[in-house]
Amino acid sequence: MAGAGRSFCTGYDLNYYAQFSETNPGIQEMPWDSMKDFSFMQNTTSQIMSVWRSHLPVICKLQGYAVAGGSDIALCADLLMMG
Numbered sequence: 001m002a003g004a005g006r007s008f009c010t011g012y013d014l015n016y017y018a019q020f021s022e023t024n025p026g027i028q029e030m031p032w033d034s035m036k037d038f039s040f041m042q043n044t045t046s047q048i049m050s051v052w053r054s055h056l057p058v059i060c061k062l063q064g065y066a067v068a069g070g071s072d073i074a075l076c077a078d079l080l081m082m083g
Contacts, residue, residue, distance in 0.1 A: 001051075001077065002061040009070020044069070051076035 003009055028036050051058055051073060060077035074080060 001058065001073070003063060005064075007064030007070075008060075008062045008066045008074060009068070010065050011068035011070060048072050048076060 048069060057079070058077040059079045059081065060074050062074055062080055062082045066074045
């Protein structure tokens with residue numbers, strides 16, 4: 001795995017979500033429902049941990065920043081190469 005630009009991962013693309021025309025699954029209307037939040041975070045964590053559960057070795061080339069979930073993704077790899 002490697003980032004496509006100068007950094008491995010800088011977190012959410014805030015510009016994308018600011019212009020998102022449909023409902024953002026990470027945002028819910030009030031009153032806040034902790035079970036909806038738990039379900040969203042459980043799904044996100046499951047996707048990130050799929051790297052950890054991979055039957056193939058995962059090598060991560062880490063350049064620049066690895067912020068927010070990007071650090072979680074990188075730490076799930078079997079081998080990190082940092083520059």
